[in-house]
Amino acid sequence: MTVLLIRPDSWNLPLLLHVGGAMALVASVTVAAVALLQGWRASGPAAASLKRFGARTLLYAAIPSYFVMRIAAQWVLSKEGLDNSNAAWIGDGFLAADAGFVLLVIAAIVANLAVRRDPESGLGKLAKVGAGLSVVLIALYVFAVWAMTTKPT
């Protein structure tokens, strides 16, 4: 039995956008998580600056990257004729992407709300929730990469 390693050329562009978007998403959520967690440990103006940096990264980098990854995922599925597939790994991908999007939006909202309410102080409860959700998102994305690469049945 042969494993298909070389794809038709027409699948490459959507796959490039899907993987590139996913990489940008993971990178930006991790940057936000590191900034918010470092802000949690810091105090004074440094904590306020880290909180703002993390919140803005979620809003202006992670959410746009998510849309590139998700729209390209649908494009890849359509190219491969898997739109109506019940394969477990596709379900896992949808779970990570769609449930992850809800968590991402909540993290971005609470972190930016924290900046708006109190721009000159440390994290506070809201931004700490944003930090925690960012860490959960990173774990969810590792699960998604595992599902996409190992394609469990």
Next chain:
Amino acid sequence: MYGRRRMGYSTLLFLHVTSAFTMVTAAGLFLAIALAQRSDRHSATALRLAPVAAVLWPIGSLLAIVFGVWLALHDSQYSLGDGWIIAAIVLWVIGGAIGGRLGAGYRKVTSSGAAADPSALVMNLALIVTLLVMLIDMIYKPGAS
């Protein structure tokens, strides 16, 4: 037999791709540091991201090449002499040199308070272009049959 072989390939692919994601995450942190250093308001922020980037970059890049070469040796359809694999290794060396220099520069700024390297933003852009070309090479596999 087939099941064991496929499991090996999938696991190696997962480890290779996860390592590549770690490399890109470190590059994202490098870029965030460079952007933060452009404003006085965020310069202290930048230095708190540097230690994490300095750890993720060497781990991600080392594991990506180890599992990438392992994949090429593991599967009979790949060969280390394939043009697209040689191109990827050359790009990995270029990326490794740029990332290593960026990491060392940021460590110096963090430990001794030296001024930020004015060429850091250009090096960041060069690193992003290198990683993007590497990703295109991995997806399109030019010359593979």
